[in-house]
Amino acid sequence: MTAFTADRKNADLNHDPGVVGYSSNALKLFMEHLEQRPERKLLDVGPVCQENIRFFARRVKKLYVCDMFIRLDRCIRKGGPVDPIWEELDYPPNSFDGILLWELADRLDDPDVKRLVTLFHTLLRPGGMAMVVVLGDQSGSSAANAFVVAQNFRVYLRPQPHLHLPLRSRQNRDVLSMMAPFIPAKSFICRPGFMEFLFKRE
């Protein structure tokens, strides 16, 4: 997988042919859905980046960021269980209209994914939407990336060299199964080989 490097952070992503990105249909639908919600509270679990704070904070009433990637990384480095990181998501039930999981589930074992999904199902309001990205077999690298959102819902990958997280490749059916409490709304296969999923809470 090609990605742009941190030193190209300030490059014009929309016009630099060397920067690989893709148009995210899922993100566009996700934002359209969010904009219909009266409260427009969004949770982004990271990796948190400046560009996304700008993009989302201007489109929602309240943006919550809680970088679970860096928390997971620290937990794994300590060699202990990852359970303590879930305590960070101590928001009241029905707090959010949208949750951006990005590829967090791909970094977790099945039991932890189950716990994550149950928790997010509680945090999401009825009718709210969650967006999940699965890197799939074609990702070619286990490196963690920030999904940097740019103009017209283009998404670019920026490596996060400070994160050393395992990658569990999951297939389409695995994702649908792990997200079972949610209703699948849409899925897309994107150019770099990713799969994007939108799930809704009833």
Place this chain on the structure above:
Amino acid sequence: MLKKNRKASAEPPAPSMPVAVDQKTVIGDQISIEGAIRGKENLLIEGSVKGSIEVKAHHLTVGVKGQVEAEILAANVTVSGRLAGNINATGRVEITKEADFKGEIKARSISVEDGAYLKAVIEMEREPLKSVSPSGKPEEKTSSEPIKEPLILAGKGSKGN
């Protein structure tokens, strides 16, 4: 008396005492303060502070060794250490990759380095809703390309979760 004062000012300040350097007060890493801090100059915290900090027209820096638990009102804030609390800045808030921040940010502009340990609530004036054309292409009137300049956050509304 005068002599004594001269002598005192000529001596280097004792370590771990707040010192003013170039109109900046430094709270050293061996200092702990509980209570309200108000000031009219820049402040660098490398020690421990719990309470409130008000340097309305000045720059507050929480250095890499700093541990702060406070409500903050400042013009600009840089966080490189540990900060739990709410920031209300009239100017820029900068969160560096060494930072561990938990709280709410209200500011005119913010920058966050990749790698910052962050749990935050960010509110800003929302841009007008964009219409989506029949072709499905959003008609963006404002740019959302990666920022080169600080992003503008206009804090508004209530606090907390």
